[in-house]
Amino acid sequence: MPDGFSLPATGKIVESRIRSLYCENEREGVVNKASSFFFLIIPGKHRIPCNEREESKGGGWTLNTCKLNILGVDFVIKDRENSLTVRAEDPAGSMGESFKERFIEAISIVFGKLCPVLYYSYSENNTRRTVLRSISRNTPNQKIASPIKHHAPWEVSNFQEFIEKYLNSFEVKHDAFFGYWHKINRSWQGGIESAALTITTAIEGIIKHYYSTYGFPDDEIVQQANEAKHLIKQLVIGERIKSRIQSNIGQVKSSSPKNALYRLADEGKVDKAMVDAWVSLRNKSAHADSLDEDIGELQSYIDDIYKCQNLFNILLLLKIGFDGKYQDFSREGWPENSLVLDLEEEDKES
Template identity: 30%
Template sequence: MDRFQTIAADVDAGQFRLLLKGELRQCAVEDPIVFQGVAHIDQNAQGGLALRFVCEAVTGPFDADDGLPEPPQGKAIAEHFHFDLSGINSDARLWTAERILVRLDRPSKDWGPLSKPDGFDVALGQIPKLATQHSTDIDETNRSHVAWIIKGELQSPRQWQPKAWTHEDREGPAWSIDHTKQGNTEIRFHAAADGFEAATRHFFRALSILTAQPLQHVCSATIIDGVERFSITPQRRHHEPKAILWIPPKFADGWDTLLVKWLESNRLADPQKEKSDGRAVQDVIYHYWYRLYKAYAVDIENGAQVVTSSIEGMAKRYFSHVAAALLTEREQEFTATQAALEQLDRKKHARTINILKGKIDNERRNRPDVGLLLDGLCHTKHITEQMVAAWGNLRNDAAHGDHLVKGSDDIQQFERDFFQCFELFKRLCLFAIGYDGPAQDFSVEGWPVLRNTIR
């Protein structure tokens, strides 16, 4: 991957430039507008890839006087407003970029009458992703490789030591994380060729959760079946909240174990659920975690609304079986209550009887409810009653749109409840993939590390 190192160094220094001879082709239409010309690609100060395409010729339904139509406001931008770029550089290598929203750079009509010569138009845009590929001598039919460059130095085991953090496995997935001279992080991942794309996605997302930030690579290189593919993805700015690490970096065994368990897990939704969308457990957990990360980045109150609903989603999806014994007990209570209601005088208590019967019927239709599922996990010692109580405190107000923090006196109790819920959510995620290693306990003051997450 020597070529990858060269490209990564240019991107990291903010000096990536590329000159291509090629075309811009309109997306999603049978008779597309196609501009032929020269593409100038320059990395700007924000790390983005700015396109300046000098048009030399055009085919398709393009009216030089009208130019390109602008997408309407208030609607999602349709595919036909985008263009795909393809072009050859000086090394005869093909580079491509998809779905570029372009505009034509023309003098203002206020300058007076225009006589537009051929080749005058210049198309401007921002490239979301630039890619190329070529054959390589590295050809392992049963194994594939990927490398990423991440901006900044990620927290990871042994991050302050000269030696990279590595996990070696000749048969299963293997990885390494090291810091570059430019102050960034290089991540390498190797796994079996079969299912490599899904394994790569799962690994990258697990690393996002471990480092407490949704990782975005600025460069990547993959080697699959003797073909090496490069891509450059401009860095998107986003607000970084204070990191809440599930497992501190000094517990390298925990990081290794979580990644192994995460990659091995093939669990789908609880078989007792009537409907399942078939999503992998890794994708579901990452979805919930990412929503929580973004909400917590705004403020802890928004985070509380998301974490309580995420607990509900995880419990219903993966843990309905834990309440089987409690369901039997509750059914006995329902039956006894209904028998008692039958003994009441309907003339005097008709309204009360109907309300109670309706409640019982509703409970039977919607069982097991989240409260019962969490009670079942309390019985198995996976979570505590304090966590369930905290979830109830926050969830009730959040579900009804009430203020979660009503005054300064509430802040301390609110934070206690929030981190009890955060611990509850984290445990549901870890139990869903079978992780039983060390992890921080956010339900206890000082956030101690439990050597075994399942108590």
């Protein structure tokens, strides 16, 4: 108790915001204590691909349940109108708390919005931990466009495929990919100009983190750079400009996001038009170009933003080996499309 604070005999009311309440107790009434289990309540309206109905007590039924088996874990996700409930049970007991966090990351990306957990219960071995959290209503959480469709029952396979591949690909929570997605999501809350800069820099960061081997130049230009550097050494010019030229030539040998993206385009992994849009939007965002009031120019700017958002999504889907259908924001009407997945093996493992 804080110094100088006392409770009168009649009691005292203390008003404060409680961030979380935590309880840990012994796990009782469970036959297989080797199993692990979690239950979540996620407030808000979220669309899920329901593939099973729930019978009501008074007769009738509601199609509000999505049942999945992902990596041996049985999931039951229910749409409760103003919240989602998620039950997950792993008979083998290999599902740790990191699994829960990565699952929340995966569905956040699918839903296009943050999924804060109001209530959380996790059980493993002989212990059950329960947490009740307060969620701020002041945090903006507008939905951004989802990489995959997930509303109808027939879209459950894409939904499951994405979650499974995401969990398989990222072994720890808060991997770089989710970090960049989170930044993009937050920037969209501030408008398109804020989103434009964040998306383009996020793509650059993702390329450096996961696709750097694609950015190295071919042997021919490396050889030409070496020859040029030797010739420049012989020039009788000022040392400052000579040093600057040699430095620029030396950078030719380094991996660059631009080179990596165009190589991915050459191999058919991404559309070259999306890479062109990234180059254009990156330059405009980095140099703080003001938006033209012309409707056509504004529409072109918005189109480039969605092409870049699509490029970011594709880089994620390629990384996790997603072989379902995704929403293609680079084309009119956002049709579904498929990926070319034969990335080099070392890039899958990076």
